[in-house]
Structures are given as C-alpha cells and as structure tokens.
Amino acid sequence: MEKLATTFTGLNFVNPFVLASAPPTESKKKILRAFDAGWGGVVTKTIGLHPVENVAGPKTIFQRVSTEKPYISRMKRSDTVSHSSWNWELISDQPLELWLPDLEEIKNTYPDRMLIASIMAGAGNNEEMDNWANLAKACVSVGCDALELNMSCPHMDRKDMGANIANDEDIIRSILQAVTSAVDVPIWVKLTPSTSTLVDAAGAAYDAGAASISLCNTFPSLPLMDPETMKFEVEVDGLVTSGGLGGLAILHQALQRVCDISKAYPDKAISGIGGIRGFREAFNFIANGAGNLQICTAAMEEKGSGGVGVELIKELTGDLNEFMERKGYNSIEELRGVARDRIVEHAQVRRKSGKYNGGHALAS
16 A cells, blocks of 8 residues: 555655544553554644543543434434544543653554654743643654644643633744754644634744644534433533534534635645544545544544554555545545635635625625
C-alpha cells in the first residue's frame, strides 16, 4: 500500500490514518496495540501538569438510533446503528513523569510510526507559558515527532484552558511563541469548532508558527433525560454537566469547518477529525482539504479491539487503497481539496429566475 504513504507537516506517515487524542491513546498498552494493528500515527491523550480526576461514573456513552423506534438513546435496542458518542472525560490523569518513559518506549518500538504528544496548560501569565514550554521540551526529548496543542477541550472549568481560550488570538499567539521557542518539531493546534471566529483563530495560529490545524474536537452538548425516570442517560448523583458530542452526528459540521479553513488557507495543512467511520467519510475530509485523518469514536466502538480499531484500520487502508488503484491516483495529495472550488456562496448557485443576489440590492 505504497500509495497510502503521505508526508504531512514534514512527517512521513505510512498511511494518513491517526488515532485521535482520546481514550484510545490513553496508555502505552493501547498505543502499542494501535501500531500493531497498522495505524499510521497516534495523538496521545492530552498530557498536562495540573491535577486531574475524572467523574465517579461512566466517562463515555455511545448513542444509537433505530428505524423501529427512531429516537436517540444510549439504550441498546434491536436494529440500532451508531449516532454519536458523548463524553465528559478530562485530559490524562497520568502525570508527565509516567508518560515520558512510556513515550520513549513506544517510539523506540515503532520508529516508523508518528507519535504526536497532545499537551495542555493554561494562559495569562509567564508561569503558564513556561508550563507549555516545559511540556513541549519533555515530550520532544523522548522522541515525539510532533506536538498537538489542545485549545479545544470543551470540559474545562478553568477559564484559561481548553476551548475557553480559542477565541483569543493573542493567547493563541503567546502559546505558540512559548512552544516554538522551546522545540523544533511540527506544531499542530487543535481548535474548538464552537466559535464564530474559527477562521481568524486558525489564521492567528498559522501566522504564529502552527504547521497544522486539527479539527473538529467534540461539540459542547448535554446528554438526554429519560422522560419516564427523569434521569439523565449519564449522571453522577443526579447531576450532569456539559460534555462533548462526537461521532457521526458531527460529521457534516466538521466538514464545513475543515472546508472553511481550507478555502481561507488553501496552502496550509489540516488534520481532519469528526465522524470518520469508513472510506466515504475519510474521502470527504480529504476532498475538503484535510491531508491527515484522525479517528476516535469508531475505534472505541469496535468490539474486541480494546478500543483501538484493529479491524477499522484494515478497512480504512484497504478501501482507500482500492479506490486509489481503481481511479488511478498515486497519492492522497492528488485528491486533497477537490471539492473546495465547488463550495460557493448562496448567490453563486443558480436560481430559477436568475435574479437572486444573496440578499443584497440588485444593481439597477
């Protein structure tokens, strides 16, 4: 499958499929199993320096829908298909000093696979900028090929972390300054999709040295409440808070955001995330401008794989390779962005009368 080899942000991937920063990449054991299965890269579960402890209950649920009773629920019913995942899981609770020897062993075991460390600290003062720099230097020192800066986690109480900072272009620039001054590896920036200023935020990140934008992370959301029991489908002591919606339910929104970034910055790299379950979804991310593909929910849902998508990666690489062979493509770069120029403003789509002008007054 030589045609699947791709260079992304200067890194040589044996295939463009990467496990996203999430439970599938929360430990050395899972990452090694993922590489055994054939994934081209992984982004580790986000590593931080602040204390982390998850909720005393389920951290992730998978929601389903069926034709028989087509309502969305985590409840297992006959003839159901996946709709989405929902989680309120925080970043890694494994401290940096335990991650470092694990990362070194992973890279030594699989030198041809790309190991990207996801890191996160706060903002607003020199101490937090030092935290970003120290996390970056530590992970690169043990062999990580790139870093992904988490500016998108939707679950942070701290207002200077995660998705809470992604609207502030000055903070984005300051964090990138701290990291790029500390290390010399490709820097991916994972931005929240839940902002009206995403294109501007991406531009600020690119200008400040980001090699790629990763999106979409999960969308802030709430789980459903059962009308019979008056309980949320996931809760602790009757309480719930905002979590992240992922999987197929966010596919179309993720494609829109990838396309927005790609149209604004056609020469820049994008790592596409959000609802990839097979070749068709992966193709659409590539067609809209992504040069690299991250997967989470579909890998977690696969039974018997330990949550790392052992059969999924075989299907993805096999189907993409077969398509490229059949259509005569030599690399995914030949496909990247092929949909971009056909996605236009409303006024550019033909109307019955030919007089519509996008809501603007027509010229006399």
